[in-house]
Amino acid sequence: MYYYLVAPTILVRKDQDSFTYHSPHQLPIGTVVTISIGKKTAIGVIMAFVRQKPTFATKMLGETLVSTSLPKPLIELALWMSKYYASPLSTVLQAILPAGLNKKRRQLKHLPEGVVRNRTNIVLNDDQQAALKKIAAQKPGTILLHGVTGSGKTQLYIELAKQSMADNKSIIVLVPEISLTPQLVAEFQHHFPRVIVTHSKLTEAERHILWLECLTAAQPIIVIGPRSALFMPLHDLGLIVVDEAHEATYKQDQTPRYSALRLATMLARYHNIRAVFGTATPAIADYFLASQHQNAIIELPRPARKVQSPQVHIVDLKNKQQFREHRFISDMLLTTIRDGIANNTQTLIFHNRRGSAPTALCQDCGWSADCPGCFVPLTFHADNHQLLCHICGHKQSAYPVCPACNAPDIVFKGIGTKLIQQEVQKLFPKATIARFDTDSTKEETLYNRYQELYDGGIDIIIGTQLLAKGLDLPNLTAVGIIQADSGLQLPDYQTEERVFQLLYQAAGRVGRLDTPSTVVVQTYTPQSPLIQQALTKDYNSFYTQQLKLRQTAKFPPYFYLLKLTCSYKTESGAINAAKKLATHITQQWPSVIVAGPVPAFRERMGGNYRWQIVIKAKNRTILLDIAKEAPAGWQVDVDPGNLL
DNA sequence: AGCACGCCGACT
DNA sequence: GTCGGCGTGCTC
Numbered sequence: 001m002y003y004y005l006v007a008p009t010i011l012v013r014k015d016q017d018s019f020t021y022h023s024p025h026q027l028p029i030g031t032v033v034t035i036s037i038g039k040k041t042a043i044g045v046i047m048a049f050v051r052q053k054p055t056f057a058t059k060m061l062g063e064t065l066v067s068t069s070l071p072k073p074l075i076e077l078a079l080w081m082s083k084y085y086a087s088p089l090s091t092v093l094q095a096i097l098p099a100g101l102n103k104k105r106r107q108l109k110h111l112p113e114g115v116v117r118n119r120t121n122i123v124l125n126d127d128q129q130a131a132l133k134k135i136a137a138q139k140p141g142t143i144l145l146h147g148v149t150g151s152g153k154t155q156l157y158i159e160l161a162k163q164s165m166a167d168n169k170s171i172i173v174l175v176p177e178i179s180l181t182p183q184l185v186a187e188f189q190h191h192f193p194r195v196i197v198t199h200s201k202l203t204e205a206e207r208h209i210l211w212l213e214c215l216t217a218a219q220p221i222i223v224i225g226p227r228s229a230l231f232m233p234l235h236d237l238g239l240i241v242v243d244e245a246h247e248a249t250y251k252q253d254q255t256p257r258y259s260a261l262r263l264a265t266m267l268a269r270y271h272n273i274r275a276v277f278g279t280a281t282p283a284i285a286d287y288f289l290a291s292q293h294q295n296a297i298i299e300l301p302r303p304a305r306k307v308q309s310p311q312v313h314i315v316d317l318k319n320k321q322q323f324r325e326h327r328f329i330s331d332m333l334l335t336t337i338r339d340g341i342a343n344n345t346q347t348l349i350f351h352n353r354r355g356s357a358p359t360a361l362c363q364d365c366g367w368s369a370d371c372p373g374c375f376v377p378l379t380f381h382a383d384n385h386q387l388l389c390h391i392c393g394h395k396q397s398a399y400p401v402c403p404a405c406n407a408p409d410i411v412f413k414g415i416g417t418k419l420i421q422q423e424v425q426k427l428f429p430k431a432t433i434a435r436f437d438t439d440s441t442k443e444e445t446l447y448n449r450y451q452e453l454y455d456g457g458i459d460i461i462i463g464t465q466l467l468a469k470g471l472d473l474p475n476l477t478a479v480g481i482i483q484a485d486s487g488l489q490l491p492d493y494q495t496e497e498r499v500f501q502l503l504y505q506a507a508g509r510v511g512r513l514d515t516p517s518t519v520v521v522q523t524y525t526p527q528s529p530l531i532q533q534a535l536t537k538d539y540n541s542f543y544t545q546q547l548k549l550r551q552t553a554k555f556p557p558y559f560y561l562l563k564l565t566c567s568y569k570t571e572s573g574a575i576n577a578a579k580k581l582a583t584h585i586t587q588q589w590p591s592v593i594v595a596g597p598v599p600a601f602r603e604r605m606g607g608n609y610r611w612q613i614v615i616k617a618k619n620r621t622i623l624l625d626i627a628k629e630a631p632a633g634w635q636v637d638v639d640p641g642n643l644l
Numbered sequence: 645a646g647c648a649c650g651c652c653g654a655c656t
Numbered sequence: 657g658t659c660g661g662c663g664t665g666c667t668c
Contacts, residue, residue: 013646
């Protein structure tokens with residue numbers, strides 16, 4: 001009889017995450033099995049062999065669910081995640097394994113034939129060649145590829161992937177969101193016979209089939225997908241690429257709250273391979289981390305092709321002289337759009353706020369339309385005449401009169417993308433305008449209309465941050481930013497870096513060719529160093545300055561953070577619980593800094609009151625100890641992606 | 645931790 | 657006689 005330690009994918013006990021089972025068969029570590037535990041049956045993973053017959057009675061393993069065992073590095077990753085994020089192994093395994101493994105026979109869809117459309121070699125320029133050599137000279141480990149927009153990072157990924165394929169090893173490419181990166185996917189599909197693309201819209205069965213294909217692949221494969229693509233069970237992994245590595249989506253916002261970057265580093269370590277993080281605007285903490293390791297940063301400081309830098313105009317939103325034709329679209333931006341239409345080129349208007357107006361106010365009594373669950377102002381959407389909560393999605397029809405005083409004086413304040421679209425259409429009635437944001441319907445997503453955009457059939461493109469990222473359009477010659485400093489008022493230590501990244505990326509949508517282009521930036525703070533640094537693409541100045549601030553204010557990368565959030569039916573309940581825990585932590589761990597308790601940024605959620613405590617420590621393991629002692633019902637986030 | 649079981653008091 | 661409150665013990 002053989003004995004095994006099996007980790008169930010359901011939480012059985014808080015203090016134990018694997019249990020001993022027996023089987024007459026010899027099975028490898030990483031075998032996915034069913035087990036009976038208590039009165040339940042569950043899926044489990046064999047984590048270790050048990051040499052000696054235990055003193056207690058054991059149950060027999062159920063059936064083996066998958067004929068091939070999970071790759072050892074993936075098992076190691078699961079154990080590491082559980083420790084590093086102080087989350088139960090069961091929760092980690094749930095995140096790693098596809099849903100429905102215990103369901104029988106899936107309808108096997110015909111897999112697309114592998115057609116290699118283009119095996120021509122990519123011609124790399126000298127900078128790219130040098131970068132490739134430096135990467136090749138590196139020992140296995142994590143490399144930060146810091147390359148300006150248009151420096152040709154994608155070609156480098158493809159070249160590295162070709163080397164890995166030649167070595168018979170698979171590749172995982174992480175992207176922030178599949179729908180935002182159609183070009184990258186298309187380029188990989190041009191060069192490789194089998195590219196698996198994972199995304200959130202796959203059905204359970206589709207995901208299962210792709211998962212099995214990875215697990216049993218005889219030939220090396222390319223997997224492209226969001227952070228969860230790291231969990232595709234590839235036995236012979238040769239390379240991990242994380243594209244746009246600064247993106248906030250790489251931090252998972254549900255338990256286990258992991259960072260895909262840290263995971264990629266660990267998975268690469270367990271496979272003894274390289275992980276390449278590519279970005280033009282690395283997160284301050286990531287750049288610092290890489291700078292601590294020799295040769296871990298590779299710079300691509302120049303665009304790959306000969307380009308003309310755009311002409312940048314900064315417009316002061318406080319100066320009404322510059323807004324003679326329209327109240328929030330400057331004369332300069334209007335001139336730029338006009339020129340674009342005259343020359344048959346495209347203009348992109350970027351604004352990081354959806355809807356028509358972010359607040360609806362009664363001018364008579366001051367009443368404002370707030371979400372009943374979240375207590376935040378509802379955003380007015382003029383096209384369907386609705387008020388929408390951008391936090392919980394609550395919808396209601398807009399009031400014709402004030403519900404508080406019956407006055408018909410409701411005004412809609414603030415600017416959203418729908419309002420911009422409406423105003424721009426009024427100013428340019430003949431122009432073709434497309435708007436892209438999360439309110440776009442299925443048919444009008446960026447992905448579906450990409451060809452139309454590429455071919456230049458659209459004159460003016462309006463959208464939120466999803467437009468700022470990675471869009472490469474040959475006919476785009478101008479970018480307008482409606483309010484560059486929006487977002488800076490958020491109470492988080494990373495807001496400046498977020499705004500910097502967004503402006504840098506938005507402005508980087510032009511100046512990618514050897515033709516003239518224009519960027520018009522409207523801002524309340526034209527002299528702010530951040531705006532200057534973003535528009536001149538001066539990452540180093542921004543980094544140096546931010547790093548100092550982080551040190552002074554005791555934030556990452558100098559301190560580790562833990563965010564604890566509680567949610568109660570009453571405000572006093574939340575305050576009392578938070579105060580009690582804060583006091584306890586201060587007494588028990590005097591070396592840490594306890595900030596708060598303060599109301600959470602989203603103070604009301606689902607009718608509950610939320611309060612939070614942020615703990616800073618030099619030593620990360622102390623934070624894990626605290627995390628493990630968090631009372632039931634508290635939300636625990638080690639290395640939180642933000643403090644909001 | 646989560647859940648079944650059981651013991652007891654308060655109802656139709 | 658039966659419903660449900662929650663205390664207690666168990667999970668390989």
